[in-house]
Amino acid sequence: MATYTIKQIVPTRLGFSKGLHAVAKQYPQVVGIGSDITNSVGMDGIAAHFPDRFYSLGIAEQNAITVAAGLALTGKIPFVASYATFIVMRTLDQLRVSVCYNNLPVKIGGAHAGISVGPDGATHQALEDIAALRSLPNMIILSPADATQTEKAVWAAVEQTNNPVYIRYGREAMPDFTNEHEEFIIGKSKILTEGKDCVIYATGHLVWEALEAYEILKQQNIYCTVLNIYSIKPIDIPSIIQTAKICQCAVTAEEHQIMGGMGSAVVEVLATHYPIPTEMVGMNDCFGESGQPLELMRKYHMDRMAIVEAVKKAIQRK
Amino acid sequence: MENFSFLLQTSYKIRKSIIEMLAEAGSGHLGGSLGLADIFTCLYFSELKHNPNNPSWEERDRLILSIGHVAPVLYATLAYAGYFDTKELLSLRKINSRLQGHPGKDKGLPGIEISSGSLGQGLSIATGLALGLKSNQNPARVFCICGDGELQEGSIWEAAMAAAHYKLDNLICIVDRNGVQIDGTTSEVMEIEPLTLKWAAFGWYVSTTNGNNIADILNTFDETRNILSKPKVIIASTSMGKGVKSIENDYRWHGKAPSKEQALQFLKELEHGYLHY
Numbered sequence: 001m002a003t004y005t006i007k008q009i010v011p012t013r014l015g016f017s018k019g020l021h022a023v024a025k026q027y028p029q030v031v032g033i034g035s036d037i038t039n040s041v042g043m044d045g046i047a048a049h050f051p052d053r054f055y056s057l058g059i060a061e062q063n064a065i066t067v068a069a070g071l072a073l074t075g076k077i078p079f080v081a082s083y084a085t086f087i088v089m090r091t092l093d094q095l096r097v098s099v100c101y102n103n104l105p106v107k108i109g110g111a112h113a114g115i116s117v118g119p120d121g122a123t124h125q126a127l128e129d130i131a132a133l134r135s136l137p138n139m140i141i142l143s144p145a146d147a148t149q150t151e152k153a154v155w156a157a158v159e160q161t162n163n164p165v166y167i168r169y170g171r172e173a174m175p176d177f178t179n180e181h182e183e184f185i186i187g188k189s190k191i192l193t194e195g196k197d198c199v200i201y202a203t204g205h206l207v208w209e210a211l212e213a214y215e216i217l218k219q220q221n222i223y224c225t226v227l228n229i230y231s232i233k234p235i236d237i238p239s240i241i242q243t244a245k246i247c248q249c250a251v252t253a254e255e256h257q258i259m260g261g262m263g264s265a266v267v268e269v270l271a272t273h274y275p276i277p278t279e280m281v282g283m284n285d286c287f288g289e290s291g292q293p294l295e296l297m298r299k300y301h302m303d304r305m306a307i308v309e310a311v312k313k314a315i316q317r318k
Numbered sequence: 319m320e321n322f323s324f325l326l327q328t329s330y331k332i333r334k335s336i337i338e339m340l341a342e343a344g345s346g347h348l349g350g351s352l353g354l355a356d357i358f359t360c361l362y363f364s365e366l367k368h369n370p371n372n373p374s375w376e377e378r379d380r381l382i383l384s385i386g387h388v389a390p391v392l393y394a395t396l397a398y399a400g401y402f403d404t405k406e407l408l409s410l411r412k413i414n415s416r417l418q419g420h421p422g423k424d425k426g427l428p429g430i431e432i433s434s435g436s437l438g439q440g441l442s443i444a445t446g447l448a449l450g451l452k453s454n455q456n457p458a459r460v461f462c463i464c465g466d467g468e469l470q471e472g473s474i475w476e477a478a479m480a481a482a483h484y485k486l487d488n489l490i491c492i493v494d495r496n497g498v499q500i501d502g503t504t505s506e507v508m509e510i511e512p513l514t515l516k517w518a519a520f521g522w523y524v525s526t527t528n529g530n531n532i533a534d535i536l537n538t539f540d541e542t543r544n545i546l547s548k549p550k551v552i553i554a555s556t557s558m559g560k561g562v563k564s565i566e567n568d569y570r571w572h573g574k575a576p577s578k579e580q581a582l583q584f585l586k587e588l589e590h591g592y593l594h595y
Contacts, residue, residue: 031453055449055484063442063476070446073380073432074454078446094473097436098443102423 003193004177004211007148012169012205013042013111015147015176019154020045020079024053027158029075033057035064035082040171041111043081065091065099065106072104077158081109084126084168092132099164100136106164107157112171114255115283115300116205116293125288126168131260133166134233140165140186141233143254143262145207146176149230152184160186168204170255172293175208178228189236191243195223198311199247201240203229203262206253206281206302213307224311232262240269249314250278253307255297258282277317279310321364325532328398329359330592333561334585335394335407341581343411346419349558349571350465351391353496353530357554358395360535361461370400373428377458380431380447384440385465385494386420387573393417393427401429438471440464441491445481448489448549462491467499470508475520481549482521489549490542491522494529496558498569517551529554562587 024030024046032046034056039047047054055071057064061082068078080087088095088110099106113126133139140163144150150169157165182190192207193214202210210226217224225243229235244250250270252263263280270276283300297303332355340346362368366379383392390410397404402416409415416427420435434440444462451458468474481489493513501507510516517524523545527538535554542550558572559565562584576584 053453057476057480060473060476060480062438062473063445063480066439066442066473067446067449067477067480069432070443070448071450073443073447074450074456076450076453093436094439094442097433098439101433 003214006175006177008176009173010147010176011171011173012144012147012150013171015144015150016081016109016111016154016167016169017042017045019151021049023154023158024050027077029077030158031055031071031076031078033064033068033078033080035059035061035080035087037082041081041083041109043079043109046079061086061090062094065094068106069098069102069104072106077105077107079107079109081111083124084110084113084129085124088126088129088132088166096136100138103138103163105162108164108166110166110168113168114170114205115288115296115302116170116172116255118172118293118296119290121290122287127257127283127288129168130232130256130262134260134265138163139233141168142166142186142230143168143203143232144230145204145228146174146178148176148178148180149184153230156184156186170205174205177208184230186231187234187236188231189239190228190230191239192226192228193224195225196246197222197224198249198251198314199225199227199243200251200253200307200311201227201229201262201266202253203232205255209304210253210307212304213311216304216308217311222311222315229262229266232265235265235269237269237273240266241273244270244274244276249276249318251281251307251310251314252278253281253302255302256282258284277314279314281306281310322532325359325363326595328363329355329532330588331398332359332391332394333588335397335404336390337576337581337584337588339390339394339407339410340575341578342408344575345411346390346575347387347573348575349498349565349568350385350388350494350496352562353556353558353560354388354391354463354494355561356530356532357492357535357556358391360532360539362395362399364536365539366461367458370429373401377456379459379461382432382440382444382447382460382462383421383434384462385437385468386435389417389419389421392421396429402427437465437468438473441474441477444489444491445477445486448481448486449484451488452486459488459490462489464491464493466493466495466497466504466510467507469493469510478517478520478522485547486549487546491549491551493551493553494556495553496556498558498567498572500569500572502569513553521548523548523550524553525550526553526555529556530560561591563591
């Protein structure tokens with residue numbers, strides 16, 4: 001019997017769209033900005049229902065982010081979304097100076113994130129966005145595990161903070177499994193399974209893969225704690241330390257470059273508070289390629305089997 | 319014209335402060351700051367609807383300084399307009415100062431609308447502001463000061479396209495056309511002409527003015543005020559270093575501060591120029 005059951009298989013972007021529709025209904029100051037690919041990134045949540053609060057700005061991401069900053073100065077809460085790699089990497093200076101330095105409540109949707117965007121290939125696979133944004137003061141980074149959490153992340157971005165917020169989500173249909181009644185709090189994490197052999201710190205799509213790895217390892221009498229790190233910045237330092245103390249070794253798992261990602265954030269916490277042997281699952285300093293999402297996750301070692309191997313390695317190093 | 323002599327006198331005080339501030343700081347952008355003194359005087363002492371005693375007044379006209387490096391002219395103008403004590407001007411660029419090298423909103427200096435300093439972003443900020451003000455049915459206008467060299471940034475034209483698309487007639491961009499940037503003249507570094515045609519082609523109402531002539535500037539503000547359903551750009555010809563004869567139009571003074579001795583000389587030149595206006 002699996003610890004978690006799949007409610008449905010849906011892309012996380014649907015949660016973004018649903019959440020956006022709901023917050024726009026609740027808060028008249030929420031506005032949307034379109035960068036041409038409105039529907040596919042979930043901006044239809046506002047564009048389709050509140051057309052007078054939606055500004056189409058065309059294929060011009062630098063302007064889109066900065067116009068959002070200007071709108072925020074008039075009391076609006078602007079949401080901007082596009083391919084994660086373009087809305088972050090192309091606009092990094094705008095994000096740094098106009099949004100973060102001014103600490104304006106611009107909410108950014110990083111859609112189609114990770115290698116699981118698949119056949120489009122390397123140019124469209126955002127694997128560096130977390131690293132780039134982690135270094136920007138005032139920026140909050142949320143990386144929900146499924147559609148249910150993505151919807152909650154949109155609410156949290158509006159209700160829990162006046163800071164800029166980045167919400168990272170994917171295109172591929174993935175298991176939706178988190179409990180809809182669970183809280184989603186910026187700066188917290190969620191323990192999904194409890195075990196004393198190794199702790200797996202996972203984020204985004206790899207949270208489900210970590211749960212699958214948990215089941216495989218359980219068959220081999222290896223018991224893992226799985227922590228869903230849905231808030232990467234700020235990160236849940238107390239829970240990381242507490243689980244590290246129980247398990248004495250760790251694995252980090254994310255659909256992102258190992259350098260500078262969620263794993264790096266966890267390792268920074270461990271190194272300064274409670275150093276333990278840690279293995280890191282993620283993209284290993286290379287670009288992706290075309291292929292089916294699951295094929296790519298396997299080829300680039302960002303799936304359940306990669307996590308299983310990493311756990312065994314970490315335990316050996318205890 | 320009483321108003322005219324008041325504005326002239328104010329522009330003199332602003333220029334004088336700019337020279338003193340930069341000499342004290344030992345670094346900063348002298349040329350562009352001096353060149354813009356007349357436009358800033360006309361904005362803050364005539365054209366802008368604002369209240370120094372209530373800097374966050376909802377219906378104030380907003381000034382977005384896209385070229386953050388000419389912060390000294392903004393600071394000096396704000397001080398003389400009454401936003402803060404002119405004594406604070408001498409803290410420019412020093413540690414713990416509210417007068418950052420480029421405007422930093424986080425430092426809490428009254429009158430600063432936005433932190434700026436990375437070129438090419440101000441017009442997008444102004445576009446977002448103008449959109450938001452319209453949506454809030456707020457009658458305030460947005461003035462954005464851009465440099466001419468700054469127009470080489472591609473994002474400026476993304477903003478220009480969007481502002482015209484949304485018919486933002488509450489947005490006025492002032493281009494400081496001094497023809498000079500750090501590496502030399504704009505023509506040598508990267509040609510931006512034909513400027514009037516470019517803006518017009520992007521759907522803007524274009525006006526030109528002598529940005530160092532107070533009467534001309536005021537007339538241009540009058541002319542553009544009632545133009546509807548288009549954003550407006552004023553291409554203002556200015557001389558970098560205006561007011562100090564020996565450095566006027568010399569691009570080497572774009573990003574330089576005078577030494578204390580040079581400053582004394584420049585202040586003499588400035589006074590002489592105004593006496594013989």
